[in-house]
Amino acid sequence: MAEQNLATVAVTGATGALGSRIAARxxxxxxxxxxxxxDPSRLPDLPGAQHRGPATYEDTAAMRTALAGASTLVLISSHPxxxxxxxxASAVQAGMEVGIDRVLYVSLIGAGPTATYRNARDHWLTEQFLDLSGVRHTTFRSGFYAxxxxxxxxxxxxxxxxxxxxxxxxxxAFVTxxxxxAAITNVALGDSTDHDGAVLDVTGPxxxxLDEAVPRIATATGRPYRYEAETLEEAFARRWRLGISGEQIEAWISWYQAIAGGELSAVTDVVPRLTGSPATPITESGWWPSPKTAW
Ligand SMILES: NC(=O)c1ccc[n+]([C@@H]2O[C@H](COP(=O)([O-])OP(=O)(O)OC[C@H]3O[C@@H](n4cnc5c(N)ncnc54)[C@H](OP(=O)(O)O)[C@@H]3O)[C@@H](O)[C@H]2O)c1
Structure with a gap:
């Protein structure tokens, strides 16, 4: 497929799981x-790609140097x-100062100031900042990862x-x-203004x-994954005994609560609409991290 716009795209978080996949595509x-x-030494070597950094989002001067020469910024959200x-805001500000004219921001589904999932709340703040910034932008609210x-x-x-x-x-609706x-790459390479200002919920099919999803992971992997529902009190007590911090306890309990409350049940057409292919079922995710490796 001929690309309509081969202007330079800056991809942050390219040492991570999502950014590296966007970079490869x-x-x-x-x-x-x-x-x-x-840490640029951890970046993949790819044709057409320059390594930039070291630059952390909060270091506006380093981000200015890192982003110089790009017109589109794919901004992978930082760790909580x-x-x-x-x-x-620092990363976007730096980009705007050196000529970035479009930001594709990876937010989280359900982002909102009162979202049940704790880690979804501050994504909403970034979305508000982008609306105020005046820069062209599209928000991809990624679903919970498969x-x-x-x-x-x-x-x-x-x-x-x-x-x-x-x-x-x-x-x-877990999404891979x-x-x-794939969805972000296609928007990054297009020159359409159709997605400007859009908030796109990127979900699985x-x-x-969880009673249904976890046995499917077991079937797909051949490993005996199973799900056990806990009460809130059990969930707190077990994590506390494991020495998990209060902040992490709240984050993980709220991840489950957001699912239980039905806040993540929407299935959208964003993946098929932007990629031309159906969204991938959880059984075909193909990437199963080791136990106890959640961030
Ligand atoms: N939708 C979901 O279910 C879900 C689940 C988990 C996380 N998330 C969010 O989605 C983001 C991307 O997911 P992922 O799977 O790609 O995570 P990941 O593999 O942990 O990658 C995160 C990337 O962001 C970079 N980064 C983090 N903080 C930064 C900062 N302050 N300045 C510069 N770079 C920074 C990391 O750099 P280093 O390699 O130097 O650490 C890494 O390259 C996560 O960061 C998190 O905000 C979403």
Whole structure:
């Protein structure tokens, strides 16, 4: 397919799971890109890609140097630090100062100031900042990753949390990193203004309860993953005994609660519409992190 716009794309977070997939797809399509990292020695070597950095989002001067020469910025959200708004604002500000004229921001589904999932709340702040900034932008609210349940399992492959149980419990449309990367890559390489200002919920193809999703992961992997619903009190007590911080306890309990409450059950057409292919079912995710590796 002939690309309409081969202007340079800067990809942050390119040492990570999502950014590296976007970078690989951009390289496959012959794009010119700047890969930005805190530690550039960990960046992949790709045709058409320059390594930039070291640059952390919060270091505006380093980000200015790293982003110089790009017109589109793919901004992968940072890890939850309590300062994500400031970090993202710094990166966007730096980009605007050196000529970035479009930002594609990776937000999280359900982003909102009162979102049940704790880590979804500050994404909304970044979305507000982008609206105020005046820069062209598109927000991709990624669904919950298909890889996360495997990473949350313990050594016995048990995934425990207050995510509800039974056919009436809440559902979640898990989405693969590759589908999100494909959708973002296609928008990055197009010159259409159709997605300017859009907030796109990027979901998988079906909404499943955890009772349904986890056995599918077991079938796909041949490993004995199973889900055990916990009460809120059980969820708190077990994590506390494991020595997990209050902030992390709240984050993980709220991940399950958001599912149980049905906040993630929407299935959208964003992946098929932007990529031309159906969204990937969880059974075909193909990436199953080791137990106990959730961030
Ligand atoms: N939708 C979901 O279910 C879900 C699940 C988990 C996370 N997330 C969010 O989605 C983002 C991308 O997911 P992922 O799977 O690609 O995560 P990942 O593999 O942890 O990658 C995150 C990337 O962001 C970079 N980064 C983080 N903080 C930064 C900062 N302050 N300045 C510069 N770079 C920074 C990391 O750099 P280093 O390599 O130097 O650490 C890494 O390259 C995560 O960062 C998180 O905000 C979403």
């Amino acid at each position: 951009l390289a496959d399509r012959g794009a010119s890109q700047l890969l930005v990292a805190r 630090t309590g300062k994500r708004l400031e970090e993202h 890889s996360t349940p495997a990473a949350l399992a313990d050594e016995e492959f048990v995934i425990r949390g207050p995510g509800g149980s039974g056919p009436e419990s809440g559902r979640v 990193h590759d589908d999100i990367a 079906e909404a499943l309860t």
